[in-house]
Amino acid sequence: MTELSPEPFVTEDGRTIGGVLMEMRDITLRFGGVVAINDITFDIREGEIRAIIGPNGAGKSSMLNIVSGFYTPSEGEVWYKGARRPPMKPYEVARMGVARTFQNIALFEGMTVLDNVMTGRLTHMRATVLEQALWWGRAEREEIENREKVERVIDFLEIQNIRKTPVGRLPYGLKKRVELARALAAEPSLLLLDEPMAGMNVEEKEDMSRFILDVNDEFGTTICLIEHDMGVVMDLSDRVVVMDYGKKIGDGTPDEVRNDQAVIDAYLGVPHE
Amino acid sequence: MATPEGDPVSVPGLLARNAARFGDKPAYREKEFGIWQSWTWKEAEAEIRAMAMGFLALGLERGEHVAVIGRNRPALYWSMVAAQMCGAIPVPLYQDAVAEEMAYVLDHCGAVFVVAGDQEQIDKVLSIQDRLPAIRHMMYLDPRGMRKYDHTRLHALSDIVAEGRVAHERFETELAARVRELDADSTCVMLYTSGTTGKPKGVVLSNRNIVETSKNSAEFDRLRPGDEVLAYLPMAWVGDFIFSIGQAMWTGFCVNCPESPDTMMTDLREIGPTYYFAPPRVFETQLTNVMIRMEDAGRLKRWLFRRFMAVANRVGPAILDGKRVSATDRALYTLGEVLVYGPLKNALGFTRVRVGYTAGEAIGPEIFDFYRALGINLKQLYGQTEASVFITQQPDHEVRPDTVGVPSPGVEIRIDESGEIYYRSPGVFEAYYKNPESTAKTKDAEGWVATGDAGFIEEGTGHLRIIDRAKDVGKMAGGALFAPKYVENKLKFYPNILEAVVFGAGREMCCAFINIDLTAVGNWAERNNIAYSSYQELAGHPQVLDTVQSHVEEVNRSVAEDEMLSGCQIHRFLVLHKELDADDGELTRTRKVRRAVIGEKYADLVDALYGGATEIATETEVTYEDGRKGAIRATLEIRDAAVVPAAPKAMAAE
Incomplete structure (x- = not known):
């Protein structure tokens, strides 16, 4: 396991990795008698792409749900931007700059792509229901501002041609992209991706990988992702946390993790000597 | 430089004229971030001049080649005109070409600058740059994904424009001098023919070729300022150069660029072009889509469509040609216009089309008649890169699916004994670049060019009919x-x-x-x-x-x-x-x-x-x-x- 220097540094490909953005300290999560996560500690640094991998049932999604505030850990502390984060509702976490996508797509199927992505801006809207209803005061100004932000995201993710298409009519790969668009529209400082490539074909995976790298590169967004496709994980991420049965069994750069015996045994399979 | 009538003889000259004459009229539009952004002639001229001065700052010399690779975007069109202003020669390339094909063309023309649309194109050029020592600078339009690249010889086009703007005091005189040097004989553009056989050939077209041809063809169809075109065909293709630069500069109409290739159909509807060009394939695809959607439509709609399309097929083309049609048929057609043709044309984006052309390949008569029957003035033309497009075209009211029309203004046609078509016109290309052999083989001393197609002039009407490629027949x-x-x-x-x-x-x-x-x-x-x-x-x-x-x-x-x-x-x-x-x-x-x-x-x-x-x-x-x-x-x-x-x-x- 690598100990990190707390100082910001520049990676080989020229990206700046800053200080610690989020820290999970001794996290344990229990559902009744089941220990889903057992005393895990790791951190996410500004500007990096951090992956969480592990076999099915290792507790990856639970971990992501703790980060996003959906679960409150039974034990342990979550530190975010240098302060301890008290138990929060997910929407409060979202307001603090954490956005996510879901493993099994959670979009509004009947709404257009544009409207779906606009919902990503909700945390940035201040107009009251009355103002919205009367289209008065802040409401119009905010709508215009937010639409502009959303259009930039639409342009970035190259989904202009489906802007006005109801999400329900889109193929799976595009829905995944729309979900990413919605999360990006929130202008998060931490972006959580729960299996962004699940169920995609090779071409869609390549596209999605490019978008993830571009998001990280262009906006400097910190990304924490869960993914099964090892090739993708090793290519994309700066550091990888490996989980197995709720425990952390590895943490480090893709190369370190790939050569870690515990990881090889648990996840990648034992090599035949 | 100007003609006796006072018209400029070069593309940059036309730009200056348009900025003075049409100043605040829209010259270019592009949909970006969901909104149509537009530039007036004055604004476009300012951008192009700044870009040209930016090129000068980078050391662009007379007679050098500037490769332009990307989808249709105003800034890429501007880069071609900016290169012309510097006395350099723009060479648009097919953006979907793989790196190997690009390597051949870039090496053959010895391009010193590459202006690319985005990262994808830059990546292709970078992958082959070892073999292209002539390239001095590369520029990109869309900065996305480019931040980490080594920028010693790579620049954002917007930075070059900004530099040109800042440095205008230094370069105004030089730029003015270089623009003054341009005359009818100076090279306007070099276009590589895709060629059904062998390596692509660089067709050198002079300002005379482009300006004269644009003038003649614009007058033929009475194109005017206020017309709208959608620029969506490959920029490397001579047709796009004539429509989106030649004719646009000559008449001062507005060039609209779609948001992305995938939004072409939506953008077409929003713009509602008045002058439209598409290869037969596009018309075929559109017709296929219409037919598919009609099959999915309800019973009543299907019945209406069938009923009124029968009427349209019977009398539509005749009405369009101004022929006599019985009162009943005319009434039925009018009703059809309200119920079927109008909405259909609107859905296709053809409501305002005054002049539509198809060329490049023969179009199926049934497809051709379908659009004519709807009341769209779709015509055929026959052309080649070597002719600056126009050889023959169909005049209004003399449109038939089986001919390609009469010789365009200024074009002479001759059929030799074997049936091959020859032409001579002000649009005839100067030469194939670095290939005098092919030039001599294609163009004879008197300026006659062999088309490689076999055909005959129909007696009575004077229309040209193409049978096939001469070597295919x-x-x-x-x-x-x-x-x-x-x-x-x-x-x-x-x-x-x-x-x-x-x-x-x-x-x-x-x-x-x-x-x-x-x-x-x-x-x-x-x-x-x-x-x-x-x-x-x-x-x-x-x-x-x-x-x-x-x-x-x-x-x-x-x-x-x-x-x-x-x-x-x-x-x-x-x-x-x-x-x-x-x-x-x-x-x-x-x-x-x-x-x-x-x-x-x-x-x-x-x-x-x-x-x-x-x-x-x-x-x-x-x-x-x-x-x-x-x-x-x-x-x-x-x-x-x-x-x-x-x-x-x-x-x-x-």
Whole structure:
């Protein structure tokens, strides 16, 4: 396991990795008698792409749900931007700059792509229901501002041609992209991706990988992702946390993790000597 | 420099004139971030001048070549004009070309600057730059993903424009001097022909070629400021250069660029162009889409569509040509306009089209008539890169699907003994770049250029009719005339058939390869609950083969009606397991069939067609978009098609 220097540094490909953005300290999560996560500690640094991998049932999604505030850990502390984060509702976490996508797509199927992505801006809207209803005061100004932000995201993710298409009519790969668009529209400082490539074909995976790298590169967004496709994980991420049965069994750069015996045994399979 | 009438003789000259004359009228529009952004002539001129000064700051010299690669965007059009202002020569490249093809052209023209649309194009150039020592600077328009790149010789185009703007004091005089040097004889642009055979050739076109041709053709169709065009065809293609730069500069109309290639149809509707150009393939695709959607529509709509399309097909073209039509028919047509044609034209984005053209390939008469019947003034023209497009075109009211019109203004036409068409015009190219041999072979001392097409001037009307590529037209073993294009075009009218390749020169009978249209056939499969997992599987489905067979047999019946060509009936055919693709060299970048390449590549299939086998196993190499190669294997069924037993008449020996 690598100990990190707390100082910001520049990676080989020229990206700046800053200080610690989020820290999970001794996290344990229990559902009744089941220990889903057992005393895990790791951190996410500004500007990096951090992956969480592990076999099915290792507790990856639970971990992501703790980060996003959906679960409150039974034990342990979550530190975010240098302060301890008290138990929060997910929407409060979202307001603090954490956005996510879901493993099994959670979009509004009947709404257009544009409207779906606009919902990503909700945390940035201040107009009251009355103002919205009367289209008065802040409401119009905010709508215009937010639409502009959303259009930039639409342009970035190259989904202009489906802007006005109801999400329900889109193929799976595009829905995944729309979900990413919605999360990006929130202008998060931490972006959580729960299996962004699940169920995609090779071409869609390549596209999605490019978008993830571009998001990280262009906006400097910190990304924490869960993914099964090892090739993708090793290519994309700066550091990888490996989980197995709720425990952390590895943490480090893709190369370190790939050569870690515990990881090889648990996840990648034992090599035949 | 100016003509006796005071008109400028170069593209930069026209730009200055337009900025003065049309100042605040829109010159360019582009949809970005969901909104149409627009630039007036004045603004466009300021941008182009700043860009030109930016180029000067980077050391662009007279006579050097600037390669432009990307999809249609105003800034890329500007970069071409900016290069011209510096006395340099713009060379637009096909953006979908793979790196290898680009390497040839970039090396051949010795481009010193590359202006690229985005990261994808820059990556391609970077991958081959070792072989291209002439390149001094590269610029990109879309900064996305470019931050980490080494920027010693790479620049954002916007930075170059900004630098040019800042440095204007230093470069105004130099730029003015260079623009003053431009005259009718200086090179305007160099365009590489895609060529159905051999390596691409660089066609050098002078300002005279472009400006005169634009003037003549704009006057022919009474184009005017206030017209709108949608620029969506490859910038490397001569047609786009004439429409979006030549004619736009000459008349001062507005060039609209779509948001992305995928939004083309939506953008077309929003802009509602008044002057529209599309190759037959685009019209075919649109018609296919209309037909598919009509099949999915409700009963009443289907009935209305069928009922009124019958009326339109009967009287529409006549009304458009200003011929006499009975009062009942006229009333019915008017009703149809309200109920069917108007809404349909609106859905297609053709409501405002005053002049529409198609060229590049022969268009199926049925497709052509469909649009004419709707009241869209669709015409055909016949042209070549070497002619700055226009050789012949159809005047309003004299439009027929089987001719390509009368000689364009200023063009002379001559047919030689063998039937090949020659032309001479102010648009005739200067030379092939670094290829005097080919130049001499194509253009004679008097300026006559061989088209490579065979045709004849129709008596009475003076319209030109094209039979086929001169080298494609051949004889079958029995001596009957073999004109593959003629048959292929008939086949391609069926929405289910995307492409067809007919063989038969020097053979006893004609055989064909067919490519199904995945959109149309896929839709049919969906509606009939036919499951398929790949293009290959769908293409080999027995029911698909049955459908294609019925199309082939219908075509045979239609071909048999023409005594001269009845020998071209298709005896045997197969449906190909992959779509013919330009990346595999089977089509040109403008999507014309390379018959020889296909015949060679699929020699085993051709042998099987003529060998009488009912099945053939084959393996084909394919090139993916990123240049990697792979192979697909398939077993194809070969079918016999019924032919009409009209004894093919042997042509008299010459």
